[in-house]
Amino acid sequence: MNQRIPVTELTSSFRERATCALDDSQLRTNFRTAMDSLMQKRADAFPDEDERESLRELGNRIKARALSQLPDLLEQLEENLTANGVKVHWAETTEEANEIVHSIIEARQGTQVVKGKSMVSEEMEMNDYLADRGIECLESDMGEYIVQLDHEKPSHIIMPAIHKNRRQVSKLFHDKLGVDETDDVNELIQIGRRTLRRKFMEADVGVSGVNFAIAETGTLLLVENEGNGRMSTTAPPVHVAVTGIEKVVQNLRDVVPLLSLLTRSALGQPITTYVNMISSPRKPDELDGPEEVHLVLLDNGRSGAFADAQLRQTLNCIRCGACINHCPVYVRVGGHTYGEVYPGPIGKIITPHMVGLHKVPDHPSASSLCGACGDVCPVKIPIPEMLQRLRQENVKKPSEGSKVKDGGAKYSAKEKLVWRLWQTLNTSSLFYRLFLWGATRFRKLTPGNVGPWTENHTAPVPAKRSLHDLARDHLSGHGRSNGPTKGGQ
Amino acid sequence: MSARNNILNKLRSGLAGTTPRPDDFNERLVTEPWQYRPEDRIKRLRTLMEAVHTEVHQVDSQNWPEKVAEVLAERNLSNLLHAPATGHGKQLAEYWHSSGQSVDLLSYDRPIEEWKEELFWNVDASITGTRGAIAATGSLVMWPDRLEPRLMSLLPPLHIALLKASEIDDNLYAVMKRNNWSAGMPTNLLLVSGPSKTADIEQVLAFGAHGPKELIVLILEDA
Numbered sequence: 201m202n203q204r205i206p207v208t209e210l211t212s213s214f215r216e217r218a219t220c221a222l223d224d225s226q227l228r229t230n231f232r233t234a235m236d237s238l239m240q241k242r243a244d245a246f247p248d249e250d251e252r253e254s255l256r257e258l259g260n261r262i263k264a265r266a267l268s269q270l271p272d273l274l275e276q277l278e279e280n281l282t283a284n285g286v287k288v289h290w291a292e293t294t295e296e297a298n299e300i301v302h303s304i305i306e307a308r309q310g311t312q313v314v315k316g317k318s319m320v321s322e323e324m325e326m327n328d329y330l331a332d333r334g335i336e337c338l339e340s341d342m343g344e345y346i347v348q349l350d351h352e353k354p355s356h357i358i359m360p361a362i363h364k365n366r367r368q369v370s371k372l373f374h375d376k377l378g379v380d381e382t383d384d385v386n387e388l389i390q391i392g393r394r395t396l397r398r399k400f401m402e403a404d405v406g407v408s409g410v411n412f413a414i415a416e417t418g419t420l421l422l423v424e425n426e427g428n429g430r431m432s433t434t435a436p437p438v439h440v441a442v443t444g445i446e447k448v449v450q451n452l453r454d455v456v457p458l459l460s461l462l463t464r465s466a467l468g469q470p471i472t473t474y475v476n477m478i479s480s481p482r483k484p485d486e487l488d489g490p491e492e493v494h495l496v497l498l499d500n501g502r503s504g505a506f507a508d509a510q511l512r513q514t515l516n517c518i519r520c521g522a523c524i525n526h527c528p529v530y531v532r533v534g535g536h537t538y539g540e541v542y543p544g545p546i547g548k549i550i551t552p553h554m555v556g557l558h559k560v561p562d563h564p565s566a567s568s569l570c571g572a573c574g575d576v577c578p579v580k581i582p583i584p585e586m587l588q589r590l591r592q593e594n595v596k597k598p599s600e601g602s603k604v605k606d607g608g609a610k611y612s613a614k615e616k617l618v619w620r621l622w623q624t625l626n627t628s629s630l631f632y633r634l635f636l637w638g639a640t641r642f643r644k645l646t647p648g649n650v651g652p653w654t655e656n657h658t659a660p661v662p663a664k665r666s667l668h669d670l671a672r673d674h675l676s677g678h679g680r681s682n683g684p685t686k687g688g689q
Numbered sequence: 690m691s692a693r694n695n696i697l698n699k700l701r702s703g704l705a706g707t708t709p710r711p712d713d714f715n716e717r718l719v720t721e722p723w724q725y726r727p728e729d730r731i732k733r734l735r736t737l738m739e740a741v742h743t744e745v746h747q748v749d750s751q752n753w754p755e756k757v758a759e760v761l762a763e764r765n766l767s768n769l770l771h772a773p774a775t776g777h778g779k780q781l782a783e784y785w786h787s788s789g790q791s792v793d794l795l796s797y798d799r800p801i802e803e804w805k806e807e808l809f810w811n812v813d814a815s816i817t818g819t820r821g822a823i824a825a826t827g828s829l830v831m832w833p834d835r836l837e838p839r840l841m842s843l844l845p846p847l848h849i850a851l852l853k854a855s856e857i858d859d860n861l862y863a864v865m866k867r868n869n870w871s872a873g874m875p876t877n878l879l880l881v882s883g884p885s886k887t888a889d890i891e892q893v894l895a896f897g898a899h900g901p902k903e904l905i906v907l908i909l910e911d912a
Contacts, residue, residue: 230891233891233892234891234892237892238892248722251718251722254715254718255718255719258714258715258718258719261710261713261714262714264710265709265710265711265712265713268704268707268708268709268710269704269709269710270700270704271697271700271701271704272709274696274697274700275697290692290693290696291692292692292695292696296692340899341889342887342889342890342898343887343889343890346889346890359888359889359892360889361889361890362892364890365890365891366890366891366893369890385890385891385893385895386895386896388890388895389887389890389895389897389898390897392898393897393898393899396899397809397810397899400809400899401805401806401809416871417870417871417873417874418874419874425885425886425887425888425898426885426886426887426889426898426899426900427843427885427898427899427900427901428898428899430839430843430879430899430900431843431899431900434839434840434843434877435801435840445696445700450712451712451714451871452865452870452871452874453714453716453862453865453871454714456719456860456861456862456865457718457719459861460719460826467888470737470825470826470827470882471826471827471828471880471882472882473741473881473882473883473884473885473886473900474879474880474881474882474885474900475828475879475880475882476877476879477874477877477878477879478876478877479874479875479876479877479878480876481876482876483876485835486834486835486838486876487797487799487800487801487835487838488800488801488838488839488840489838489839489876489877497696499692499696499699503696503699503700503703506699506700506703507699507702507703508703512703
């Protein structure tokens with residue numbers, strides 16, 4: 201197992217990983233360059249602000265409508281897919297989902313699986329699960345392939361290998377595949393193409409994700425540029441799609457605006473090279489395509505977020521990654537610092553529902569609440585609002601009960617007491633005046649070391665005179681000659 | 690079945706006392722910004738497809754097989770996968786025989802299992818029809834079937850697609866409505882907007898990731 205965890209994950213907490221990442225100038229350059237370019241591309245793809253805003257509003261309404269009848273739509277999806285010949289499975293946990301996928305592979309006595317890009321399969325850690333059972337599960341998206349080859353995890357949901365530059369990839373291919381080193385990106389891609397094409401041909405089972413599952417027609421829609429998604433869903437005799445329960449939309453027409461929002465927000469493209477809509481396995485008279493198609497619907501904490509009307513909006517997400525690209529925290533610390541499958545703002549609001557706040561206690565607070573994520577979200581998830589809500593849930597007294605898994609993970613009786621005192625101090629004029637009187641006179645007694653703050657800053661020292669005091673002087677005319685004292689400190 | 694019931698029950702209890710939101714889909718938002726005069730449709734389609742390295746030619750609906758022979762000769766290719774039972778497949782084969790072309794014409798006439806190795810590695814190019822195109826995004830609509838199966842437009846390094854000029858729609862919504870997709874979807878329906886590409890290394894664009902390295906669109910105009 202050790203081998204599979206990148207160095208940045210060996211350290212224990214978000215803070216430690218962040219410190220590590222901030223010191224890595226190569227990593228920071230790789231992210232800065234990539235994020236600047238992705239932000240520019242998105243901006244160029246939405247030249248008309250009115251068009252963009254009305255489309256975002258429509259996207260939000262479509263997702264809200266789907267969520268407002270989610271259980272019915274899931275049943276409709278199941279019914280239509282089943283009628284089309286697709287087998288639908290349900291999994292509450294990632295363990296259950298892995299068992300389902302494994303049993304499908306076993307039934308075919310399969311040993312080789314090729315995977316199109318799927319973040320849900322990352323949630324499941326499907327590669328490891330299958331490897332432990334003697335099944336090779338190979339990533340076929342170029343970025344995912346590179347990351348898997350280096351025993352790492354994706355650092356971005358759309359651009360998994362964005363933390364690496366071409367020299368790092370070249371060296372990796374040289375070490376692992378025995379090919380000559382090259383600085384030519386085209387040549388590197390061709391090496392990947394040749395290696396993976398054989399795998400597509402030999403694979404017993406192809407695994408993919410789903411971008412939109414359409415209830416009306418029983419259709420799975422996938423977007424991609426490389427063709428590995430089409431390969432994984434067409435060449436092997438069995439196709440298993442894995443997806444979260446929130447991906448269902450009501451009607452086929454609903455995907456028109458969502459598709460446009462997705463590809464423009466993610467990559468600044470009007471559309472991806474391939475939009476692949478799958479509605480059934482190979483029909484008796486057809487000559488290719490999988491004989492079996494399965495859909496695994498995974499919950500993994502999503503129904504927990506769904507239970508709360510405010511937190512439910514988290515499930516609007518269409519996984520475009522725009523919030524990640526625009527996040528000033530993400531660009532500095534990189535994807536691996538988050539230590540979980542989904543990094544950046546979306547990761548901060550979805551991960552607590554999946555793994556619980558005990559495991560990611562710093563997620564809700566690793567944000568400056570600048571609001572960029574909410575501004576660019578194509579389906580208008582109020583991410584900063586979600587973060588604030590999670591911060592509250594994070595410090596609730598465990599006995600109060602929380603809507604979020606492991607709510608109260610950061611509860612501290614001492615902190616609660618300090619805030620209560622602070623509240624009393626600021627709401628009682630007597631205590632407030634006493635405090636001011638004391639703070640201005642005994643200011644030299646304030647401690648020089650106030651924890652992490654003083655690692656990078658000087659400790660705060662109260663002024664000689666309080667603002668109230670100065671204001672009184674000012675109003676009575678005395679203060680004018682002194683001016684609003686700069687030398688008060 | 691218990692996972693299914695548990696999930697659905699949890700979701701239902703979360704919705705207790707609420708009603709589904711009304712369907713207020715505003716189709717104007719996905720059509721009005723994406724409308725073109727008929728004479729501009731081809732221009733827009735070309736511009737967008739060429740921007741992602743698609744080669745587009747406007748050819749005569751009678752003489753297009755000549756253009757096919759030409760592009761294959763330019764690339765020195767030795768075979769071409771076609772669908773002999775389609776109208777365009779027949780037209781191509783007739784031209785091929787009458788003009789004595791040396792490039793081998795192959796057909797996808799058996800299940801993939803019977804010639805997987807060959808199709809994966811030894812087919813240079815393929816030619817298929819389309820079900821129209823979308824000007825707004827520069828996309829071809831592909832509807833693979835028994836005659837032109839799914840892998841035909843995916844595995845060969847060069848894919849040549851035939852598009853009738855009269856079948857270019859303004860936007861995805863228009864295509865969907867005109868062809869009444871929601872009444873019955875095929876096994877696989879595709880929008881293809883260029884050759885296979887990736888930007889996964891340093892965001893440098895590279896073509897021919899896993900699918901065709903080249904896409905050539907022949908727009909057929911009536912003589």
